[in-house]
Amino acid sequence: MTDTTQNTRILLASRPHGEPTADNFHIERAPLPEPADGEVLLRTIYLSLDPYMRGRMNDAKSYAAPVELGSVMEGGTVSEVVESRDDSLEVGDLVLSHVGWQAYGVQPARHVRKLDPARAPISTAVGVLGMPGFTAYAGLLEIGRPQPGETVVVAAAAGPVGSAVGQIARIKGARAVGIAGGPDKVAWLEELGFDVALDHRSPTFRADLEAAVPDGIDVYFENVGGHVWDAVLPRLNTYARVPVCGLVAHYNETEPPAGPDRSSRLMAAILTKSITLRGFIQHEFVKARYRSFQEEVSSWIGDGSLRYREDIVEGLDNAPDAFFGLLTGKSFGKLLVQVGTDPTR
Known part of the structure; x- marks a missing residue:
């Protein structure tokens, strides 16, 4: 699948205004990079596509620096070492890396982690x-702290974060309500095994949610925002916990949403119900x-109590279109681009 004589790189060509388009990216062919001492040359096998990448396309202050114009789009990768100039790694080793949207990349050996394909499929x-x-595990258990018998609600529940949140909530003895x-x-x-699964596109979604949580919501794992959050807020119980890891419904907005400012309603709910809202x-x-x-x-995957689904797109050139679909809810499961041959399959 991968050309072994040159590199393919997808660069950020311009910053999007609203929804990103193909014009925001530039695909180029370039010579293979060369590693220096202490570095490895990596061949990308899988590129992870994730919603946070939309924020990195903007030139705005955030928790991480934006991708510079003309630079390779950033992203997590699973790679194979094809040249090593560090004694800790050998040619053929499979590693977790971060070379972004390109077929080959160079990284310091200390910045990658060797993978054991006998332990789990390398794509995981x-x-x-x-x-x-x-994100699911830490956000739910550190901030959400679900207790047996409590109700946990999660949006984008068919995605890689949301599906794990609901299943971990069930493992911990809570009731899981998923929204997709x-x-x-x-x-x-x-x-x-979610206790209830709801379709946020249904015209009866608000009524469906109310019926699904007769005793209210103790934990709401927020990664979407928008009309789902509007439906959830009135159902939050006293002392509810709300971990916030993303707001994908708002990533393409270019101006504040229409209508009245509802921040006072939110603050009143936080105050009167003693809600913990933590990004x-x-x-x-x-x-x-x-x-x-x-x-x-790993143990839960091994015993079947936690399952996952992957949505794999073939070919690096298809990464932009796959990314557009991710932002509009077209992907189903963990979205990956298979850039090169997986030697374990």
């Missing part, structure tokens, strides 16, 4: 056993939770 290193899975878009995704949530970026919990995450989630 950027999925259920990677950043999305850890479309009957196929709702059916998948039911197959995963987070997953890396802040790495020191405290990453080891237990790897151990527990």
Whole structure:
């Protein structure tokens, strides 16, 4: 699949105004990069596509620097070492890396992590056993703290973060209500064992949610915003916890939403119900939770109590279109681009 004589790179050509388009990207062919001492040349096998990448396309202050114009779009990758100038890694080693939207990249050996394909499929290193899975695990357990018998609601529940949130909530003895878009995704949530699965596109969604949570909502894992949040807010219980890891419904907005300012309503709910509303970026919990995450989630996958789904698109050139679909809810499961041959399959 990958040309071994030259590199393919997808660069950020311009900053989007609203929804990104193909014009915001530029695909170029370039010579293979060369590693220096302490570095490795990596061949990309899987590129992870994630909603946070939309924010990195903007030139705005955030928790991480934006992608510079003319630079390779950033992203997590699973790669094979094809040249090593560091004794810690050998040619053929499979690693978790961060070379972005390109077929080959160079990274310091100390910045990659060797993978064991006998432990789990290597694609999971950027999925259920990677950043999305850890986002679900750490956000739910550190901030949500679900207790047995409580009700946990999660939006985008058919995605890699939301599906893990609901299943972990069930493992911890809570009741899981998943919200997704479309009957196929709702059916998948039911197959995963969610207590209730709701379609946010249904004209009766608000009434369906009210019926699904007769005792209110104790934990709402927020990664969407928009009309789902509007329906959830009145149903939050006293002392509800709301981990916030994303707001994908708003990423393409170019101006404040129409209508009255409802911040006073939100603040009143936070005050009168003693709600904990806490944004987070997953890396802040790495020191405290990453080891237990790897151990527990691997065990749950092994015994079948936690399942995952991958949506794999073939070919790096198709990454922009796949990314557009991710932002509009067309992907189903963890979205990956298979850039090169997977030697384990």
